[in-house]
Amino acid sequence: MAEQSLRASDSRELAVAIRDVHKSFRRGSESVEVLQGLALDVPYGEFLGLMGPSGSGKTTMLNLIAGLDVPTTGTVDVGGERISSMSEAELARWRTRSIGFIFQFYHLLPVMTAYENIELPLLLLPLTGAQRKQQVMTALDLVGLSNRMNHRPGQLSGGQQQRVGIARAIVTDPVLIVADEPTGDLDARSAEEILDLLGELQRSLEKTILLVTHDPRAAERADRVLHLDKGRLVDDAPVYTRSARTGGPAA
Numbered sequence: 001m002a003e004q005s006l007r008a009s010d011s012r013e014l015a016v017a018i019r020d021v022h023k024s025f026r027r028g029s030e031s032v033e034v035l036q037g038l039a040l041d042v043p044y045g046e047f048l049g050l051m052g053p054s055g056s057g058k059t060t061m062l063n064l065i066a067g068l069d070v071p072t073t074g075t076v077d078v079g080g081e082r083i084s085s086m087s088e089a090e091l092a093r094w095r096t097r098s099i100g101f102i103f104q105f106y107h108l109l110p111v112m113t114a115y116e117n118i119e120l121p122l123l124l125l126p127l128t129g130a131q132r133k134q135q136v137m138t139a140l141d142l143v144g145l146s147n148r149m150n151h152r153p154g155q156l157s158g159g160q161q162q163r164v165g166i167a168r169a170i171v172t173d174p175v176l177i178v179a180d181e182p183t184g185d186l187d188a189r190s191a192e193e194i195l196d197l198l199g200e201l202q203r204s205l206e207k208t209i210l211l212v213t214h215d216p217r218a219a220e221r222a223d224r225v226l227h228l229d230k231g232r233l234v235d236d237a238p239v240y241t242r243s244a245r246t247g248g249p250a251a
Contacts, residue, residue, distance in 0.1 A: 007193075008035060013043060014042060014043055014044070014206040015042050015043065015044045015045075015046070015079060015175060015176055015207070016040065016041070016042035016065055016076075016077070016078050016080065016176065016210075017040075017041055017075075017076075017077040017078075017111075018037055018040040018041075018044075018065070018074070018075070018076050019038055019074055019075045019076075020037055020038075020039060020073070020074040020075075021035055021037070021038040021039075021064065021071045021073070021074030021075070021076060021084075022035055022036060022038075022071060022072050022073045022074055023035040023057075023060055023069070023071050024035060024062065024072045024095055029138065031131075033069070033110070033126055033231060034057050034060045034061055034145060034231050035057050035061060035064075035071070035231045035232075036230075036231040036232050037059065037074075037232070038051055038174075038231075038233060039072070039125070039233075040226070040233065042165070042201055042208060042210070043208075044205070044208055044221055045051055045202065045206045045207070045208055046208055046209075046223050047199070047202045047208075047209045047211065047213045047221065047222045047223045047224075048209065048210050048211065048223065048224050048225075048226065049212075049213060049218070049219040049221075049222030049225040050062075050206075050210065050211065050212045050213075050220055050225075050226055050227075050228060051212075051213060051214065051216075051219055051225060051226070051227050051228070052228035053228055053229065054132045055230040056228045056230060056231070057162045057228050057230070058228050059087050059157055059180075059212075060211050060234055061228060062136045062178060062180060062182070062210070062212055063180065063188075064076050064084070065078060065210065066095065066101070066176075066178050067083045067091040067094055067095045067098075068091075068095075068097050068098060068164055069170070070083075070086075070091075073207050074153050077106070077176060077178060078098065079098055079176070080098075080173035081094065081098075081191050091098050094114040096121060096124045096125065096172065097174070098127065098171055098174050098176065099170055099174050099175070099176055099177075099178060100168075100169030100170055100171075100174040100176070100177040100178070101180075102162070102165050102177065102178070102180065103165060103171045103180055103182070104180060104182065104184040104185050105185055106153070106158075106161045106164070106165045106185075108153040108161055108164055108165065108168075109153075110152060110153050110154060111152070112152065112153075113121050113142070113149065113150050113151060113152055113168075114145060114148055114149050114150070114151055114152075114153075114156070114164045115136055115149040115150065117164055117168055118136050118140065118164060118167045118168045118171050119132055119136050119155070119171070120168065121168060121171060121172050122135060122136070122171060122172065122197065125172065127153050130147075132193070135172075135173075136149075136171060137149075137166075137195070138171075138242050139167035140167055140168065140172040141171055142170065142201070142205075143163040143166050143167045143197060144163065144197075145160060145163050145164065145167065146154075148160060148199050158185060158186050159186055159190030160185070160186075162182060162183075162185075162186065162190070163194070163197065165182075166194070166197060166198070166201070170201065170205070170207070175208065176208050176209075177201070177208065177209045177210070178210050178212075179198065179209060179210065179211045179212065179215070180226055180240050181212060181213055182194055182196065182198070182211070182213075182218075183189040183213070183214070183215060183218050184213075191212075191215075191217075191218070194225075197249060198211070198221070199238070
């Protein structure tokens with residue numbers, strides 16, 4: 001299977017378009033290439049899973065897509081904008097409005113309430129207090145935590161804290177939601193509930209989601225799963241779609 005086959009049809013609208021991306025880091029006098037000629041298309045509204053062993057380049061690839069780093073060569077477009085050509089200041093402004101991050105360990109501020117944690121990204125945008133309140137309350141309602149908005153993280157379960165993290169990720173209505181091992185710190189029941197919520201956000205809000213995980217059960221929720229190994233989207237690893245797993249025609 002050629003790497004070109006990992007890419008969606010060019011006729012589809014794309015939330016993410018990666019073209020011939022290489023990423024190298026300096027280690028003393030040596031140059032270490034972490035990503036090697038990546039090409040990938042992610043259509044709007046897709047739930048894409050990314051798997052691979054430790055050291056495969058998943059975090060580096062995630063950082064490039066989320067605008068936390070830039071490639072050594074090649075291009076990265078997200079939401080129709082060429083982020084690989086942006087300056088650090090431009091990337092910071094772009095991330096605020098375009099990317100919603102969901103972390104394994106939640107990254108909530110312990111002295112703030114759920115409401116205040118969710119509101120934080122909005123403080124960087126030109127919104128009135130009334131507009132911020134409306135968006136926070138909408139996000140709280142979507143994740144089912146309106147009755148916990150005045151609770152601090154220490155008063156919430158792990159699953160509830162991750163729901164706050166998800167609400168914070170969607171409150172700016174981003175182009176892309178990036179979820180890095182979002183169920184890695186949860187028990188099985190809470191993990192299933194979080195995956196159900198992500199699926200519902202994809203369907204009801206038509207959100208594009210990139211899920212990085214080591215857990216095959218989490219990856220099974222994605223529309224499509226790709227495998228990264230030694231800096232390449234490898235040809236001989238399982239690359240499958242939800243329809244193929246359920247017996248329908250492959251996408």
